[in-house]
Amino acid sequence: MIAVYGYSDDLVEVEGCLTAEFGCYDEGLQYLAFSDGTVLSVDYSNGLWRINRIVKGEAEYTKAEAVGDGVKHESLPGALAKSVPGHSDVVILSGDMDWVTFGKHFRRRDPGRCGAVL
Secondary structure: OEEEEEEOOOEEEEEEOOOEEEEOOOOOOEEEEEOOOOEEEEEEEOOEEEEEEEEOOOOEEEEEOOOOOOOOOOOOOHHHHHHOOOOEOEEEEEOOOOOEEEEOOOOOOOHHHOOOOO
């Protein structure tokens, strides 16, 4: 299991069988890509972390919406309920992960260009 959430106003946390911390102060929309094929968008604005799945991978996906600053995520299991701030969405991915990458750029293949002669 891997949990993904925002912390403070400048960190994205990945916790679980794969652990990472990515700094993203004032960076705008960012992307996390996982080895199973899952891609998440991450954005901090108006005091809230929003995390959304934009590409479905092989991992099972669960999301808990931000509950508000100073409020705990009561629905999360054990230690996560204590460590995840209420001003962040939380995404839980269940499945095998070998790596994660983080950055600003994401580009999908244009289905209209498949098979096109360049």
